[in-house]
Amino acid sequence: MYRTHTCGELGASHIDQQIVLSGWIAKLRDKGFVVWIDLRDRYGITQLVFDEERTPKDLLEQARNLGRETVLQIKGKVIERASKNPNIPTGAIEVLVNELAILNEALLPPFTIEDESDGGEDLRMKYRYLDIRRNPVKNNLIFRHKVTMEIRKYLSDQGFIEVETPYLIKSTPEGARDFLVPSRMNEGQFYALPQSPQTFKQLLMVGGMDKYFQIVKCFRDEDLRADRQPEFTQIDCEMAFVEQEDILNTFEGLTKYLLKETKGVVVGDFPRMTYDEAMKRYGNDKPDIRFGMEFGELNEVSQHRDFNVFNAAELVVGIAVPGAASYTRKEIDKLIDWVKRPQVGAKGMVYVKCNEDGSYKSSVDKFYGQKDLAKWALATGAQKGDLICVLSGERNSTRSQLSALRMEMAERLGLRKPDEFAPLWVIDFPLLELDEETGHYHAMHHPFTSPKPGQLGLLDSDPGAVRANAYDLVLNGNEIGGGSIRIHDKEIQAIMFKHLGFTPEEAKAQFGFLMDAFQYGAPPHGGIAFGLDRLVAILGGQETIRDFIAFPKNNSGRDVMIDAPATIDQGQLKELHLRLDY
Template sequence: MRTHYCGEISTAQVGETVNLVGWVNRRRDLGGVIFLDLRDREGLLQVVYDPDLAEVFETASKLRNEFCVQVKGLVRNRPESQINKGMRTGEVEVLGKELTILNAAAPLPLNMDDHQTNSEEARLKYRYLDLRRPEMNQRLIFRSKVTAAVRRFMDSEGFLDIETPMLTRATPEGARDYLVPSRTNKSRFFALPQSPQLFKQLLMMSGFDRYYQIVKCFRDEDLRADRQPEFTQIDIETSFMSADEVMAKTEEMVVSLFKELLNVDLGEFPKMSYADAMRRFGSDKPDLRNPLELVDVADVLKDVEFKVFSGPANDPKGRVAVICLPGGAELSRKQIDGYADYVSVYGARGLAWMKVKDVAAGIEGVQSPIAKFLNAEVVEQLLARTNAKDGDIIFFGADSNTVVTDAMGALRLKLGEDRGLVSDEWKPLWVVDFPMFEEVDGQFHALHHPFTAPRNMTPEELAADPANAISDAYDMVLNGCELGGGSVRIHDQAMQAQVFKLLGISDEEASEKFGFLLEALRYGTPPHAGLAFGLDRMIMLMTGAASIRDVMAFPKTTTAGCPLTDAPGEANPAQLEELGIQLIAAKEDSEEA
């Protein structure tokens, strides 16, 4: 039916007769001449119909937006005055000779132009129409190019594409599992994989020393702009490679993707420890495009009479940190109060501030409600520590280490965005040296997952000092977004058993859930390490989309529903009986309250 895609037509085809198929993007009737913008997945092309062919012209006059049509015509140069330099095919047009309406379109439930204002609910309900829009069309084409480039790179580096099961059992990945009932084993359930973690480790034990897979994963968790219940990973695992070697190889892959598809040179990725990232930026995925940093000042304020500062400054679990905002002295009290409300979401009980009018004047040159609690020496030290300039403002955070780090880290991002401080560039890095565990209410939890190896420790050393253990883990971060994370895995049964023990997993539970893994570790398991990239998140960054929903063909809503298919739906009672499942009525909101 077609000889060319619309977007492929150029001056090279002038004088040729072409067959095109696609959708009417727009029809314009200019007093005896009808112009069509014909659209397919590769772009737009102008088609012209004049009254010389009366029957064809009459058909063209019936066309409306989104009619599906077939066009046959002659490619010709546009008149010089009508060349559209903003259009890929803007130098040419097709003089229509034949026209067939393949399918008419009813009045559209969506606005299809470039300035669409459709609700997300409507876009997802009529996703097949939303995906016709050039913006969405190009994102999915770009996504396909990325996955093709990943496969080319991995294949060229000797990695094997091996599939792992979708029906497995629950693993402790930090989120709820999606359960699948088993008809042949009533009262028992499969779980959809949160990642192929254990299977790719088993592949390393099987001798497939370089594995990759572009794989669907599932997590039943609360959704955000960069989260979905089903998402896609670029999953990678290697044997006999160190953490540095895995980072180098995967960095090479990402650099090649950006160079090939965006013509962007990311350069080499700096490394930053987790401790430095949290101290300087209040985040384990710092956005280095933002020049603001957190500055610790507990030593300066530990002896002041102001207990709001001196209390946390003298508490081993406390923190006092500041952010100096260039030019911020112009902020109004209302704006400052708005930032105080903003950090309260993160547990901060207030936001002290100090406007710097004249650095040279010391305490006489600052304006602040807390200035009366500080002496000249303290103010001078604060100004020097923050490198403050005339016209700046200093914001203070004083509380527990967690609250200050979270609140001031969020404030840093907010200030950078509001004040236009975030540079328009790509800033990648590796974050390394993560703590092995985090302690919550006296119980250790794996910061990554329980199969991550500690760095340079024996099982006995780990048991003796788990709170200070550093994991052999690494996260790739780009512009404040975690692209992927990985680690060296535990390949020793004694170490794996010790980690389970520290995590409060009993021998019986470990045997029940991971007996196959512990057994496999007995038979010559090689050292191995890997990493998984979030493909959806990577495409979101590369295309500048606001949400991963805008780079997925058929995503879910923020309530994990699908307006298009009305999923999830009710189950057939006969099927439930066959599965041995009885439904329990959901509690009313009032009862839950």
């Protein structure tokens, strides 16, 4: 028996008991006459004691020569600790060791395995198995497990069935790039790893499964950011015989349940906002509504003077930053430099200080008087002591720039509180997006999304005006889930493919299996997919997903621990009918 107890469960009730523990040496403190060792496992830390009075000389000497992270098994007696540690569950006791076995000696770790490590991110990812021993990473993985268990419990209780779908599928031209897998047995042909189980879950609805879910790996060969990985996990769900309201109610229920069970947070009904409203009020389709700073459009109150920057703009829009009228000119200049960075792309920024005496001081006093600036304050909701920041230019890019500024100021002012949760639904997205470079439309979500009832005819006359029967669930400024009511009629699906630029032959080659299935009684259906990695990170008070994934890739899509991706030998290439001499 390697252990009778874990390193996190011993307390005063175990005093005088003989126990066996196994774990890693977290710390060793040698005071000459006494040696203390902190023994760590997944469950916690227990202090071991060896001293000159009660420990055999050879055992004491052996303890002195142990190294950090060595794997031990010890036998001993639980005793009361003289200097108790209230910060750990086992702080009332220690174990007087009478037997010790080294299960595996360890090299000196390349970084300290403590909550506040001295290892940089690259180093810790290279030795991820050591990083997992640290409480922050370990606890994140345990929290992820808890969230996934609660998801399975909730959905199972709601009548959902978990069904696995294939990983080796057919490549499609929609969405991000596929990861391709060459077939050895079918020369010149390739599988693709799924970006989503989309078509399979629709086929499950045709098959009568009615309520499906799957916690599933998906793959996208795309540029990476802190909140993206080439492989990621979805909570993939589909329901038959439902309308949009049924989906929203079911998965609002799931989100409320997760907040309550994992964070102890109770929230009311989620607000709903159309895509157009979100863009107008916040400049993006995943607004963080934990704080204000809503957009105030200023065209009507700013384009009547001889200020050509505003007069030539498609949109003049501002936000009121609370309490920032105290900013010095130097601080404001730094803010202007921030919005002019290539990542944001603004050409400049106009500002107005709302003084405590009710007067206004702006960077455009030459063109606008106090009455004009008072109208700006009214439009942006600015109060005394606030700073109005105004951007102008092309409508969509200006909204995007001001949205970036809004989030930056919220971050600086501490308004994005990780323990505060503000979910909402964004609905009525455009069905199609126009690609400015090609002049062609593509699906904003995917080609199986149904248009809103009664809008199918607009596809011919005004495709950009068609709204999708689609919805996103947003939490704290992050999209955590998105879905739609699907097209379930073959003829309507064919019309959709036509407007996306598919010829009938291309549509049949790519999606003929789905079109054929629709002929055998496809029910009305719809669904949603949550990004599990992002959801867990936000519930855990963070937005970077890597620390909630056991073995993540870096920003280049590499696993630096196992050094992947890697080259393969010529024999494997030959078997796969591949050549790398192009």
